[in-house]
Amino acid sequence: MADIHVEEFYKDVAIALTQLYGAFPRRVNVFVEDIAGPDEPDEFGLHSKRHMACFGALLWLAEEGLLRYVDTIRQEALDQAVLTRHAFIRLSAPAPDALAREFGVADGKATGALPPSIQEDLSTHIHLVRTALRSGNSARISQVMRAIFFADHSND
Incomplete structure (x- = not known):
């Protein structure tokens, strides 16, 4: 059995890639909350580890050449994301x-x-x-x- 964070990673990227494939070739916003579920930042405005892991997974997909995006919307979404040709x-x-x-x-x-x-x-x-x-x-x-x-x- 894999570590739980790895299983969550696979689920997060599966959901994100499915969303982007369904919208392809349109650019869409990909919200962490739609993938990992609702998150309430703490009293300092920091998101949970789960939320940040999902956000990190989205950034990783971009770094690995599977998606492109114009910008981040704070740590809550990728703005105007689209699958790459490779993905x-x-x-x-x-x-x-x-x-x-x-x-x-x-x-x-x-x-x-x-x-x-x-x-x-x-x-x-x-x-x-x-x-x-x-x-x-x-x-x-x-x-x-x-x-x-x-x-x-x-x-x-």
Whole structure:
């Protein structure tokens, strides 16, 4: 089992990437509160560790070339964020067959009767991210995010 902060990181970036993919190619504001939940700054105006970890995850995505943004809105949001070409290609790419099978989208029972274009959509990384988020299963979310981050994407 991974450290809880790593599991939270995977969930935060999964939610952020899903939001940005859903808005692509429009620029949108990405609010930490929409990802990590409500946060009340303390008497000194400082956010919780959880809030700051999520904000840090968003900044990390930008530093790693997965998203771009115009500015930060204090420590509460990224202003006018959009996926990079690199991230869009990764999320749109088919997931490895073994991972797709684990999520039940590569076997004939789940997709055999569907047109090939629909089958292809169901096997993309973004579909698996959405499926993992809907499940609420931290291990599944971590598994699919690791596949996105660590897979060989030499053609990106």
